[in-house]
Structure formats: C-alpha cells, structure tokens
Amino acid sequence: MSRGSLIALLVAALALVGLVFANLGDTEDPEQTLQGEAETVPTEDPAPPAIVPLESPPPVLGQALDLTNLAGWLQTDATEFADFDGQVRVVQFWTFGCRNCKNTLENMSHLYTQFEPQGLEVIGVHSPEFDYEANVESIAQAAIDLGVTWPIALDTDKTNFRSWQSGRRFWPRTFVIDQEGQIRFDRIGEGGYDELNSTVAYLVAAGS
C-alpha cells in the first residue's frame, strides 16, 4: 500500500469517526431536556402514539421454550415461567450494560403500561454479558434507574440466552409469546416497535 493511499485512508477514517461523534453530540439527553423544560415551561409527557392491532394473525414461528436454571426472579412473586401460562408474554433478553437494550426500554414501558391491565406480561430475561452485570443488587438498581417495572428473570449463567437463540445469539432479542405458548414475533436488536406493539395489541384483543 502506498504512502499516499494510506494517508487518504487515515483521513477518511478520521472523518468518519468525526461524523459519528458529531452525530452523538447532537443527541439530546432526554433527562437534561426534560429538566431544562421544567425550569421554564411546565410540560406534560406527550401521549404515546396509538397502537393499531395487526389486521391479520401474526405467523407462528415455533413453540416457546421454558425458562430453566434461573438464578431467581425480581419484581414478581412468580417462581417459574409457567406461572405466566395463558397470558400474552413479551420475553426480552437483555443486560443492563447494553446500550441497545436500554434504547428499547422506553417503548417497552409504554407497551407494558398500556396492555398490562389487559393481561400482557413483559419478562425481561437478564443475561449478563460481563461479570459485573451479574450482581443482583446492580441489576435491581439498574431496573430502578432505567424504569424497568416488569418481572426480571435472572439468567445469570445464560442457559436460556443460549437455548432460546441456538446459533444466533444477540442482545437485545425480543419475542412475543401468545396464550398457547407459540412464538408470534421475533426481533433481533433495537427497532421494529410498530410491529411489536401491533402484534401484542392483536394477541391481547384476540384473547379477550
């Protein structure tokens, strides 16, 4: 590789990194923004967008597995996954140190608030990527800090993270399970919120 092309490569890489950091810098801290607004103009939380149910049944993607070998549960009296049988369940594999997982929580919170009274249960399966994420007190504190109010299953040794995801394992991964225990939605990573919400709305309505 010639010296000139290397310099061009270096400059291009630096420019790309600069663009990303400029982009990150533009991202507003929601907490700061809310605090700033509270000092000047009292505002109410905007209503979450209306959720429209799917028009046709979501496809059956397979049968959900059990959650086994858990180190315990937080924020629930449940002691096993079967305690939620017969309910529509959103099962999300997450870990509190994962930025992409945190980005999904706002939508999950809206979904839980809206559909929990109609029988939805959200189960956050906490599968730590690193040792420091396995500490139960840290998980409980993170749940408070991040506004996670739904049950948390402690998948400390990642048994379920591996068995539910076989060869393709990611944080976060979100499944929707219907009342019969069938998987009706599977999403890797952030996003797909409209489809997730519409699937839940359909299944909850179909079961009522």
Next chain:
Amino acid sequence: MPLLFEGLEAAILPCSLILLIPGAGVALAARQRAAVALIGFGVGALLLSWLRFSDRGGSLGNGLAAVMLAGAVVLLVVPLVRRIRFVAAAGGFIAGAAAATLWQPCVGSEFGQLLTELPQRGLSGLALLAFYMLGLFAPLVVLGAALSLLPSSALRLVRLPMLVAGAGVLVILAMSTAAGLTDDLVGQLVEWSVA
C-alpha cells in the same frame, strides 16, 4: 450508509472489544505488514460472521477459536516463509475468523433489521454486513494506517515492543478462550474503562 454509521457507533461499545482487541494484536504483531494483516483480519471476521449470523454454519466453538488464535500468532510472528506478505494476511484472516466466532454483538436497529433478514438474503446480505463491519473496524483502520506510516527508523526502535505486545495480546486471548475466560477478561476491561 445507516449501517456504516451504526457500525461506527458500535465501535465504541464494549461488546465490540472482543473483535477490536485481537485486531489490535494482529496489527501490532504484524508490524510493518499491519495493513495487509488487518485486511486479512477484516475479511476473516466478515466471512465467519456472515456464516454464523445467516445460519450457514461457522460456529467453530471456543476450543477451535483458541487454536486458531495461537496459529495466527505463529503466522504473524515467525517469519519462516519467504512470502511474508501472504503469511501476514493469512495470520490476520485466521485471527479474524477466530474473533468472529467469539463475538456476541449488541445490536442497533439497522443491524437488527439486517440480522433478522440475513438467513433469507444471499450475497446482498454479505455486502450489507461488510458495510456495517467497515464502520465497526474504523479504529483498526486508523491503527493500521498509523503503523504503516511510521518511518522505518522509528519502526526499528519499537519493533520488538510491538511484537511482544501484539503477540502477547493474542496469546492471552487464546489461553483465556481455551479456559473459557474470555468474557471475564473483556468484562474486566469494560469495568475498568467505566470506572
């Protein structure tokens, strides 16, 4: 483009360290061949990731990954073969494939969409994954370019420390992978960086 930018953002996340640390090791161990070794590393990581994430195979297991990392050290460090450039690329390729075996990514929205569709996509999936990984490997591109730009006089001075550091990183990773401790090792690095 959104995939490239999401890859760039992921480059600063702890989940990516398991790819970037061995990449840095390859660059240092390859010394003046850092650029070509890193190209091999990128291609190896890309191909293995594509195989794994598209359900076409590629799950090699930690034992084989450890052996591959150790093999990469040999190829990068021991200059026994005349075609050094090719050997450096091969060492990088093997190390990249091993690192991709260990990689468990955190996934943003664009990458998530790609991963969800990857088993159904053909080679277009590979091309899109390449865009993402180009962003993810931006720090390695910078490192490789910087090492290649070092004047030979300076390179002569730092050659041995670079070799020891690069090979050391890969050997420690190989040993910790063989012992099943890679997550603990990277986790400790993340905890230190957060502190």
